[in-house]
Amino acid sequence: MDVTRVPVSLGERSYDVVIGERLIGELREFAESEKPTSSFIVTDSNVGPLHADAVQNAVVANRVLTIQAGENSKSLAQLGRLYDEAFATRQLDRHSLVFALGGGVVGDLGGYLAATLLRGIRYVQVPTSLLAMVDSSVGGKTAINHATGKNLIGVFHQPAAVFCDLHFLKTLPDREYTSALAEIVKTAALSGEELMAALEESAGKIVVRDLPTLHSVIEACVRFKAEVVAEDEVEVSGRRATLNLGHSLAHVIETAFPERFLHGEAVSIGTAAALRLSVERAQLSGDVASRVTALLERFGLPVEAPAELGAAQVLQLMETDKKRAGHVVRFVVLSELGEAGALPCKLDDDLAALLLGRANA
Numbered sequence: 094m095d096v097t098r099v100p101v102s103l104g105e106r107s108y109d110v111v112i113g114e115r116l117i118g119e120l121r122e123f124a125e126s127e128k129p130t131s132s133f134i135v136t137d138s139n140v141g142p143l144h145a146d147a148v149q150n151a152v153v154a155n156r157v158l159t160i161q162a163g164e165n166s167k168s169l170a171q172l173g174r175l176y177d178e179a180f181a182t183r184q185l186d187r188h189s190l191v192f193a194l195g196g197g198v199v200g201d202l203g204g205y206l207a208a209t210l211l212r213g214i215r216y217v218q219v220p221t222s223l224l225a226m227v228d229s230s231v232g233g234k235t236a237i238n239h240a241t242g243k244n245l246i247g248v249f250h251q252p253a254a255v256f257c258d259l260h261f262l263k264t265l266p267d268r269e270y271t272s273a274l275a276e277i278v279k280t281a282a283l284s285g286e287e288l289m290a291a292l293e294e295s296a297g298k299i300v301v302r303d304l305p306t307l308h309s310v311i312e313a314c315v316r317f318k319a320e321v322v323a324e325d326e327v328e329v330s331g332r333r334a335t336l337n338l339g340h341s342l343a344h345v346i347e348t349a350f351p352e353r354f355l356h357g358e359a360v361s362i363g364t365a366a367a368l369r370l371s372v373e374r375a376q377l378s379g380d381v382a383s384r385v386t387a388l389l390e391r392f393g394l395p396v397e398a399p400a401e402l403g404a405a406q407v408l409q410l411m412e413t414d415k416k417r418a419g420h421v422v423r424f425v426v427l428s429e430l431g432e433a434g435a436l437p438c439k440l441d442d443d444l445a446a447l448l449l450g451r452a453n454a
């Protein structure tokens with residue numbers, strides 16, 4: 094299978110996203126070209142036993158720092174432990190290199206570690222989950238969570254490179270794989286007809302993890318994200334914020350039901366809600382909303398909010414949304430496929446009813 098390189102063009106912070114199957118040779122070459130004084134792999138208790146040895150041998154890493162798998166590890170306590178372990182090696186300096194080998198949690202935490210160690214050192218994203226390959230590993234968002242909400246402490250710190258090795262997808266648990274398809278459908282809704290039609294046509298192959306199909310889907314998602322990030326690196330113009338389609342309600346669901354939903358599952362429910370809002374308040378055609386929602390369902394993703402989630406809880410949790418201004422939340426909406434923008438919405442019962450897909454009593 095070919096190796097594709099998608100450039101993320103950010104001046105002196107530019108880098109490539111390398112996509113292919115079995116990229117160990119490419120990783121080795123990259124590590125050699127960087128000539129780091131030392132290097133560290135951050136991974137988790139699921140991925141480490143499967144893949145850390147091969148990556149450690151390829152990049153000649155000094156230490157593998159392993160965190161417990163799961164969202165709870167994106168914490169100040171876990172970050173503190175990583176600082177302690179990294180400094181204890183006495184091999185850390187400004188020319189050290191961090192490899193974040195894992196899914197979104199490892200990428201966010203490892204990236205934040207690299208961003209803050211010695212005021213910022215270089216790091217490489219080696220995403221092992223589909224979700225991290227198509228979204229979180231690209232664009233330099235790094236963060237940990239706070240009790241108030243997800244990703245509330247973080248910085249933008251672009252990686253030196255991203256290696257999306259399709260080989261990792263073979264060992265990804267089914268539920269985790271499927272949940273990532275929500276971010277892919279979201280990307281198609283934002284990017285337009287071409288990717289949407291391609292996903293509809295190849296849905297069967299995607300479900301069975303056909304690697305050549307996944308290669309082209311991942312490449313399309315990364316190309317789209319690279320274009321958005323190049324235009325609005327630190328989310329000021331509003332273009333990058335449109336990548337958060339479906340995420341306002343998703344964050345509410347993840348906060349209200351921390352163990353019950355994977356991020357992608359929550360994004361799927363949130364995207365269906367954002368499409369309802371778009372139909373009601375942004376002139377999106379009902380047919381387009383149904384088409385996108387049908388694709389989410391075809392991939393086996395949930396599109397209904399849990400019955401126990403009430404309007405009052407939605408409104409209360411949205412109060413803590415970090416993109417909130419007063420009692421108004423800026424929702425990402427579509428006016429047509431590929432046309433997204435922000436719609437300021439007052440936090441009230443009508444909004445909650447619309448998001449939850451329930452009539453306002």
Ligand code: GLY
Nearest residue numbers: 228232234333336
């Ligand atoms: N995941 C959205 C972004 O990177 O901006």
